[in-house]
Amino acid sequence: MKKLLTLLTLLPLTLLAHINIAVSYPYIGALTKTIGGEHITTTVLAKGNWDPHFIVPRPSLIAKVRNADALIMNGAQLEIGWLPPLINRAGNPKTSPSATTFLNLSHHVELINKPSEVNRKDGDIHPDGNPHFHLDPKNILLLAKTIREFLISIDAEHRDVYEKNYNDFFEMWNQKMSEWNQKMSEKKGLKVIQFHDNLAYFNQAYGLSNIGTIEPLPGIPPSSRHTIEIINLIQQQNPCCILHDVYHSTKTAEFISQKTGIKVVLMPHDIESLENINDLASLFDYLTSAIK
Amino acid sequence: MKKILLPSVLCTALVYGADILPPEKRTFDQSKFIPDISLIMDASYVDRNVKDAEVGHLEVPGVVHGLLGSHSHGDDNHATYNAENGFNLNYAELVLSSSVDPFFTMDGIFHFSENGVEIEELFFTSNALGHGTKVKGGKFNSNFGYLNEQHHHAWDFADMPLVYEAFLGMHGINEVGAQIQWTAPTPFYLMAGFEILQGENEQMFGKDTIDLTVINAAANPEVAEGDDGASLYVGYIKASHDVGNTTLLGGISYAQGESRINHSTDDEGPHVFSGDAKLYGADLVILHALDSYSSIKLQTEFLSRELDGIQYANDTLGNFISPTMVKKQNGLYSQLIYTHDKNWRMGVRYDTIMQNDVEKDGVMIEQPDGLDKYTAMIEYHTSEFARFRVQYSQDYSMFNEDGQREKINTIILQANISIGAHAAHSF
Structure with missing residues (x-):
């Protein structure tokens, strides 16, 4: 009692x-x-x-x-x-x-x-x-x-x-x-394409350079003219891949991938944006091993 | 010569003086305190199968007349949105908002039209009271129902739902007064609100003293007695619940006030109504989010009103009469909107007035059935700040002066564009 x-x-x-x-x-x-x-x-x-x-x-x-x-x-x-x-x-x-x-x-x-x-x-x-x-x-x-x-x-x-x-x-x-730095050290200098520049800080941290975005301007959906420009850019500069967020449709990215042969890599931006990403460490574990 | 020279030298000095200093060095510069400003324009191209001259004379029998088009009351020129065939500049909406001090914010929303400027809303809000309490004072859109609080540019269609416009007019309950709202400390959303308003709605609420001799020089009584002070009371409860990616929001609302409907200066059949008005509302919104940009939204509202009082008019022989009048009317609208992505949206709406009982001196006056309206629209957004819409509607609710139904087909091409501060939308 x-x-x-x-x-x-x-x-x-x-x-x-x-x-x-x-x-x-x-x-x-x-x-x-x-x-x-x-x-x-x-x-x-x-x-x-x-x-x-x-x-x-x-x-x-x-x-x-x-x-x-x-x-x-x-x-x-x-x-x-x-x-x-x-x-x-x-x-x-x-x-x-x-x-x-x-x-x-x-x-x-x-x-x-x-x-x-x-x-x-x-x-x-x-x-x-x-x-x-x-x-x-x-x-x-x-x-x-x-x-x-x-x-x-x-x-x-x-x-x-x-x-x-x-x-x-x-x-x-x-x-x-230091683990992530080690993993990413060999990726330094790689060129990437994104949908929207939401990996600007990640790219800066690991020396990746973003050469273009699939959206022509921030917040403006892809247009066919800009998509052709991006395809030309990819053919000229040979970026490794398209780093794509999880929330926009990958339709345009898939199309560009088909035309140019570069990979589309899904990059989670936050916890719970993909399965198995339950904390901050697993978010960066994923991000630093996504680019193969 | 000297006299001219001196001021011009001074002026030049002033102009240059202002230009020399960079903004951050101007000691008394207050530009950082400029409130958030946005300007929204709404323009349309209308193609209606009824002539402009005729459309203003149409009525929803027993409910309201002069709903569409533009018409004048003396010097006062009224026009609804999309009033004329051809091009319409509906409004330029100027929004200013900012914190006043740590305790208040102030918002001003002004509608500029070719007929002048209207203070659409101008109010202060306090969030400093705590305990989920919010207080508002000034002129504002009542939170009655779901749609009433929203401005025209937030609507999913170019025009207001029939039942709203027929009962309350194109501004809905837009009044000077005070509002208190309380959000309950519950894990789900539960909000109760109460408003005391002046009560000056042209179509439903009012408290002016009206001179009846305008209708008939021999009128007895000579005036419909008015009332001083605030006369409209509004209360509502809203609750919301989420089921996965689906959000349900429901509410019930009640408004009660004096009613004076003044048509004493109408050319044909001048009349005045004086009495009490009650308005009941129930609303339900279900939004299912498919992803960040795509959703399906069902929105439906039911409004029911009771007007009880005396009508003052002339009979067919020109004698002044004052029968008792009771109106019991209700209606609803129901709309479904599909947002495909950031560019495309489309939707359909069904409007109807269901009950339409009008009783004069205890005798029911027969009113026509089938007061329905069907609307469909499709929108293209170039960005969050620019929207182009095509809307088609078939309206079966309007009757001409001979009591014949006039089916109105309307196509509206609407452009709604905004610049300035980012307007975040509420649910």
Whole structure:
């Protein structure tokens, strides 16, 4: 009986001890959970196998934002098309961009490909630079550190836990990075084609060079004229392969592959975007062994 | 000469002075505080089998007249969207929005048309209250039902569903007032909202005092007595649930207010209605996402209204009469939209007014059946910011002044283009 009573009094306390953090994408969820450990729960808003630019703003996501104690987003306008109305409708001051419980990760890494001129005639560009920065494994460490500081700032009581979890992760990740560096060293200098330049940071990290995209401009679907240009480009420059995301149709890529003989390689962009990719390490394990 | 020289030197100095400094060095530069701005244009080419002069005189019997085309009330010129055969510039919508301070945001939505400027919406919103509570004040689209809150450019068809336009007019419930909404702390979406509005809808709600002597100099009473203050109350509950990649959103809504429908200055058969109005709504949206860009969406809304009051008019001999009048009417629309990819969308819609009971002095007045409309559309998007649509509709709901049904076939070619800030869409 006594045990039951203690359990009952402890129950609400343990519930309170959990900080419920809403995050926009699965990779942020995994990283936050790694650093936060048992003291936090994460609620991921977007699905990993969907285009991160286009997430259906389902009303259930409003409920998730409404019930969150904090919100971590990717930023750099990746969520611009779907997250603002969810935040507006949730009526939760803790997830307001001005709140101390709100974290925009893009403010803590260096963005590349920032356009010198911002004009929609160049397609649906990201004025702050390429937002897919988490695909450079070095940035993952920066993000982990940012999340550690964020968690400490909202829950100083568990500072030790967050620091320890970060240190463990740091060690594991460094080990993994040298493994990946080794695997990718022979790929350095390879030319690649993509659908959309979402591997810009990955390519930079491992010295791959992107020579063209199947979409003529960011966010503009393939056209036959541009496809012919890409085929000519491939014949001139001999890239190794077409690195393709999992959410666009591979129809055009398959056509180009048929015409030129180069391979189409599916490249997952996030956790759960392909089967068996359940954590950050397996995401990069896959990416670094995808190009044969 | 000197007098001219001095100002011109000063002007040159000012112009150059402004140009010399780069923006980041202008001490008092406030350009970073410019709100998000977007401009949306909507234009169409219309081919309708009924002449423009005639279409404004058609009516949905027992429900509304003058629904289509353009018509004037004195100095006031009204036109619905796509009013005329040939080219129409429906509107330029200017949207400005920004945070006011840490506690509020403000949004302004202005419709510029060739008839002038209308404040479509202008409101402040507070999210700072917490506990899932959101408060809004100003002029805004009520959250009654599903479609009412959306602007024209977010609709899946170039025109409003028949039941909405017939009961509430082309702006729906668009009023000055206050709104409070509360999202429940449940794992699924559950939201309840309440609004107090001024109540000035031309077709359904109103509270003005109306001079009846305009209808007939011998009118008794001389005026239909009005009411001061806010007179329209709206409440709703919405809930949503996900099943895999399928999202269901359902809601029930209720609106109640004073009703004054003023047609005292009409050339033919001037009349005024004064009484109370109630509006019930039920809506259901089912969206099945096939992938990031492709989906199937079923959207259906049922509206039912009750008007209870007195009609003031002249009888066939020109004598002033004031019978009691009760209208019980309902209708629905149901639409299915298939989004193929980022470029192509297509859809069909069925509209109908089902119940149409009009009772004068306790005597039921027979109304025609089969008030239906069928619409199909196909859209091409060059990007998220530009949409071109072809829409074809067959409308069986309109009758001419002789009480004859006029089947209206309409083809609308619509262009909807936007520039500026990225407008994120709600569900």
